[in-house]
Amino acid sequence: MNRVIYEGNSYICLYNNWIKTQSIIKTTMRKQIILAAMGSAILFAACTSKKATTRSTEATTGEVKKNYTEADLADGKAIWQGHCNKCHKLFEPTDFNVNKWNKVLPTMTKKAHLTDDEAGKVTAYLVSNAKQG
Numbered sequence: 001m002n003r004v005i006y007e008g009n010s011y012i013c014l015y016n017n018w019i020k021t022q023s024i025i026k027t028t029m030r031k032q033i034i035l036a037a038m039g040s041a042i043l044f045a046a047c048t049s050k051k052a053t054t055r056s057t058e059a060t061t062g063e064v065k066k067n068y069t070e071a072d073l074a075d076g077k078a079i080w081q082g083h084c085n086k087c088h089k090l091f092e093p094t095d096f097n098v099n100k101w102n103k104v105l106p107t108m109t110k111k112a113h114l115t116d117d118e119a120g121k122v123t124a125y126l127v128s129n130a131k132q133g
């Protein structure tokens with residue numbers, strides 16, 4: 001008896017199930033879209049924070065003043081005088097502005113085989129005495 005009633009309603013049942021399935025698919029898709037959106041938001045956040053880190057390793061005059069003491073800058077000057085005239089003349093801090101120093105120094109400190117600590121001090125010295133502008 002039950003079965004007959006069920007069969008009698010089977011189209012309606014099927015239809016209802018179809019609607020349910022559709023809405024389940026929609027919900028899943030919506031979930032996937034939300035997940036994808038969250039995923040790209042996280043990726044985006046990761047990329048922005050990466051950018052921020054990269055930028056902070058570049059020395060600005062303000063960061064140099066905050067992170068390096070006078071003694072560090074004196075060290076930096078000595079290292080610059082000792083290591084930066086091996087392949088070309090010793091470029092003066094005032095020969096270039098902060099931007100140019102930040103562009104050149106990562107390569108040059110590697111060429112000069114400086115440690116990270118030495119490279120930081122040389123960069124600090126040159127950036128804090130760089131040409132304005």
Ligand code: HEC
Binds near residue numbers: 085
């Ligand atoms: C192993 C050799 C070598 C050492 C050591 C070296 N440099 Fe250089 N430097 C070069 C060469 C080669 C160039 C030109 C080509 C280039 O940019 O790579 C150059 C270019 C430069 C320039 C660009 C000049 C311009 O007119 O654009 C600057 C500034 C500079 N070096 C600074 C430094 C400083 C500061 C140091 C010390 C931390 C240093 N260099 C150590 C080889 C060296």
